[in-house]
Amino acid sequence: MKKSLISLLLVGAATTAYSASKSSEAERVPGEIIVKLKSSKVRSFLSRKSNYGLNVKRLMNLRAGNFVLFKTTNKSAMATIEKLNNDPAVEYAEPNFIYRAIGKKVRNKSQDPKFGELWGLINTGNNEPAGTRGNSSNSGKAGIDINVKEAWKITKGDKKIKIAVIDTGVDYNHPDLKNNIWTNEAELNGVEGVDDDGNGYIDDIHGYDFANNDGDPMDGNGHGTHCAGTIAAEHDNNIGVAGVMANASIVGIKFLTDQGSGSTADAINAIDYATKINVDIMSNSWGGGGSSQALKESIERARDAGIVFTAAAGNSSTDNDSQPHYPSNYDVDNVISVAAHNYNDELAYFSCYGSKTVHVSAPGRNILSTVPNNSYDVFSGTSMATPHVSGVIGLYISENGRTSHKDLRQRLMSSSVYGKAYAKKTVSKGRVDAYNFLSGIVAPRPYEPKPSEWVSQAESHESIHPYGNDSDSSKEFVIQGARYVRVVFEKIDMENNYDFVTIKSASDEVIQKITSTHEDYVSDYIEGDTIKVGVLSDASVNNWGFKIKEIQYVK
DSSP states (O other), X not given: OOOOOSOOOOOOOOOSOOOTTTTTTSOEEEEEEEEEEOGGXXXXXXXXXXXXXXXXXXXXXXXXXXXXXXXXXXXXXXXHHHHHTTSTTEEEEEEEEEEEEOOEEOSOOOSSOOGGGOXXXXXXXXXXXXXXXXXXXXXXXXXXXOOHHHHTTTOOEEEEEXXXXXXXXXXXXXXXXXXXXOOOHHHHTSOTTSOXXXXXXXXXXXXXXXXXXXXXXXXXXXXXXXXXXXHHOOSSSSSSOOOSOSEEXXXXXXXXXXXXXXXXXXXXXXXXXXXXXXXXXXXXXXXXXXXXXXXXXXXXXXXXXXXXXXXXXXXXXXXXXXXXXXXXXXXXXXXXXXXXXXXXXXXXXXXXXXXXXXXXXXXXXXXXEEETTTEEEEEESHHHHHHHHHHHHHHHHHHHOOOOHHHHHHHHHHTSEEOHHHHTTSSSSEEOOHHHHHHXXXXXXXXXXXXXXXXXXXXXXXXXXXXXXXXXXXXXXXXXXOSEEEEEEEEEEOOTXXXXXXXXXXXXXXXXXXXXXXXXXXXXXXXXXXXXXXXXXXXXXXXXXXXXXXXXXXX
């Protein structure tokens, strides 16, 4: 692989000023600030950058505008950001957030992997490879998979479909991947050290490495190669596993380092590159940081180019409705947020969820796939669920071509198989089914109450203010004869991600955990006439608590 000898110029676009208070707790590169400058003000601002204690680290001139990555000498980068957002030359300024691979290795190398261990593709009920914590249970539920065997009767993919694995890179020499790796022929057959195809990137033969600014996206971590294998490991070569797609062109785009982390600046560069080479799908098994306008706009540019953006929902077991996870939480039409389920038709214990923000679930617990150096391994995470969905969408585009993002996402959700485990956890209330998706089958759903059916009953109940340490208490409300019950809160104020308001059924099944601060919040509903509301807290910070103003029911 040829190496690039030059640094990149980055570019981006934005229209909304960043609020420094939005993501003050999110992990970020110390002292680094991304600034989008108005096109007519670049030179004048750079001439006075020292007034803000800024040093230029990198110029980023992409399609969307003029970005600069600055290093600040000031003690408080957040205070500097607030000042910058009041400068008339600045469209917005924000931290350079850090993102991390979402998933982890759970077993040592598998020396003799078999197709039969890929329960996510075909679940026999006893074929989940064991991780370090063993199996999900003694036996699984046969058929709880993506139903790809039936989908393969329609299509197994197409080499024309380009899928960008934006991650820690891809081992493009892996024997199970090398025949499904995208190759930039102009660079392969060109002159080393020269941008032969004129796309602004030198020697990008199989993709690009934005973590190290060169043309070699080789994976030194394993995470990206694992994701690539789930999407498109070669079929019928008698050497390993098989991907959701037998035929595809995987583009390795590295922005996460070999340690598994990367910044906003490198992420938007990676997305911009994938947009420029016109991939069909971007598969994103990473997350963290705060809400970044620059990152959102890069995804919007991909949307405008007709590209699907699948994104892992996260592995912190939290509700993305109340505690957003990025990039999966961006409200952009091409974003498809993916939760993970196990081979027992349950949401994986680590998976984030969100009845309003996480679209579908897919296999993500104990997934066998490719890793570097001709090897195979078992990983778990929403990182592993996301490439299942990327592959399923790749099959769909192979058969139908690109379609409206809204239509594609709606079809993916409506064709998913309903499960009680996902009913309160995802928008679709189901897990992905490749055959249904390709065939346009709308999977049945149980009856749900209509908005006009809900009846309100005033209720005055509130927690202790502030609530206590190590609390796990609840109060029961019964509406005789009700088929469905839910609660309307006047106010919720819980320590974010540590303390929760719990919504439980009569049998004490936890239906919802609500954290952070909300007003006029409507809970998920419970089937039956009984709902329990309580506090689940740790031993440290105690916030105000909650106050209920209504019980709503349907008879």
